[in-house]
Amino acid sequence: MAQKPSIPKGTRDFSPTEVAKRNYIFSTIKQVFELYGFQPIETPSFEKSETLMGKYGDEGDRLIFKILNSGDYLNKVDDSLLKIKDSLKITSKISEKALRYDLTVPFARYVVQHQNDIVFPFKRYQMQPVWRADRPQKGRFREFYQCDADVVGSKSLWQEVEFVQLYDAVFSKLKLTGTTIKLNNRKILAGIAEIIGAKDKLIDFTVALDKLDKIGAEGVIKEMLSKGISQDAIHKVQPLFQFNGNNQDKLNQLQDLLEASEEGIQGVKDLRFVIDAVESLGLQSATLELDVTLARGLNYYTGAIYEVTAPEGVKIGSIGGGGRYDDLTGIFGLNDMSGVGISFGLDRIYLVLEELHLFDEVALPKPKVLFINFGELEAAYCMKALIDLRNKGIKSELYPDSAKMKKQLNYANRRAIPFVVIVGENEIVNGNYTLKNMLTGEQKVCTLEDLLKITT
């Protein structure tokens, strides 16, 4: 046997049924995106390294797939550099392109590059694969799809309200009820950090706080201490560790806690606006939850932070996330362009729908009629009928070879094709067709008109 074929770690093949299910999710998301006024764009699967590097933190840089330069790339590297074997330094010499790590940074690049042609506020959506050199595990792949919708050029909080509704609309349409849309605001996190005098440790602080439901208050405190946040400071935010009540209660508690921080108060105000609006407009199937521990986030979020978790009982992590970023296009030289956006993790949504058996009605595209092939003459006769069937939109095909009847019928069975048309000498002489129902086994001789009528 030849070498056993396989695909790289963390990648997957998708067979027809899987593609059908994935397309169902894609088209649902796409419909809702367009319903909300977004327009599609696409960007290259790889970008210049400088566009991507440094945008996702050190951890992110490590996870970016680098593309080797073409040609004799090593020849151009200094011997001295090769000798010290510093991978980081050599990488920038031998690789100038990298695979897309997410859709937001390429989008920022796109906006800056096309700023003169874009009508602002610009609402775009994008559904494309992204790549991460991560170690795969449950619900985590090295190649996966993101479905993003972003608005740039508007600071309106109404937009943030709409994204909550959009999440709810998509999940409701997928019949995925019981999702939780978690909402937070970076300004609140900054406010808290300010109150405790750990403004410079905002990232460490938020990353630790984010783990509250996973490692508990003790674990969080331990991690904060190890990052150099003082005992005294931690004591001040103690209330956060047992935060409860409904969204309004939480808002009021935050209001008190953040009194001394101007930024924090602004965050509470923003959050209150969004929460009030969503609560008065109502959601179909999702629950909106203010979660102060929500800190995931890419370093560029500056306002709202979203994260969607699957219904209780499905252990898959988040199935979507997003937020507001005021400074993103600034990196590429376009200032004062606020953006807010969300992302759907297609592959994870797939896993959740599968686990909850919500794919029932997704039909695999397959032919309805198979013409049995008895030979050249018969095949030619069948091809004529096929034209009529196909013109009427009836998915149909001719078995390509004049194989044994048994084999051809078996093929119809395996593919669950409901009708088979048998044409031999007799049928050709009489100008008719023998139609067989593969489910009931019934068969009858009929005209082309009957054939079209019955199989439609």
Add this chain to the structure above:
RNA sequence: GUGAUUGUAGCUCAGCUGGUUAGAGCGCCGGAUUGUGGUUCCGGAGGUCGCCGGUUCGAAACCGGUCUUUCACCCCA
């Protein structure tokens, strides 16, 4: 990147503490049945036991490395 875990036929898996020519079920191909399927019966093909190296008289089994699978951490969709 850290720590575990998995790998035997196309698929799901047996294969005892190292011991002849490595098995089963399903699937595939052919026949019983040359214009009638899903059932049944008969026959057949298909394996460098992930890969490389080591220990041994002898390795699918033991050891090392590597790749792969799954999982946790880090981080994230």
